[in-house]
Amino acid sequence: MNLRLGPQNPMNKTMVMILAFEVIVFGLGFPGMIMITKSPLGISLAATIVASLLAIGAAATLRRPIGYPLGWLTQLAGILLGLLTPWMYAMGGIFAAIWVVSFLMGRKIETSQTAV
Template sequence: MTPGLLVYGVPRRLTRIMLAAVVGSESIIILFAATLARGIAAAEGHQMAMTWLWLGIALAVLALVAAGTLRRPWGVTLGWVVQLLGLTYALVVPMMLWVVIIFGSLWLTAMFQGRRIDDLAERGDRRTEPPAPR
């Protein structure tokens, strides 16, 4: 098992699937938060209503891009960037802090448990290989 936190590099298959599911799901919630930010800002008469909407949409698209690029070494890094930008979006929509905490926890869980599952699957594959002919 590879210890430590993966910040750059290509995760193995099951880890990649789990990370993509987390950040892809997060994009939907970010999109909801963007519409909420726009609605609150418009109701309060702020000029930034559409800006908050477009920033949220951009962050949601970035999350989808991160989910799709996990096969690249910088895909995981982009996933971390989405987590950090989600935290800054909590300055606009305070309830996003809970979303960031929940999805950040899921991101870390997917990273560590996915790695563990990949290790177990790899060991299982080695055990089921037929013996080499003599």
């Protein structure tokens, strides 16, 4: 199964915006990791930076072959941040759901354009 959208798909802009908002949410999750759940500072910082860099890298390369695999990996990273603060399970899950729905809408656009 091809887990990418074509470079001309209009949903690519939406996918980039999802990734951009994830960077913001990952950054906002960092204080919760260290202040509320008392996760170790170094681990929390490293996990936040890795997840954010994945999202930035995916957004920057979304029209290239590596972009979508990074985007899918970002969704997994967002959910795994829940290991450091439980509310990130919810936030990561919500973003992953938005990502999947947007991807499926992009697929539908591609199939309707090829049918015409």
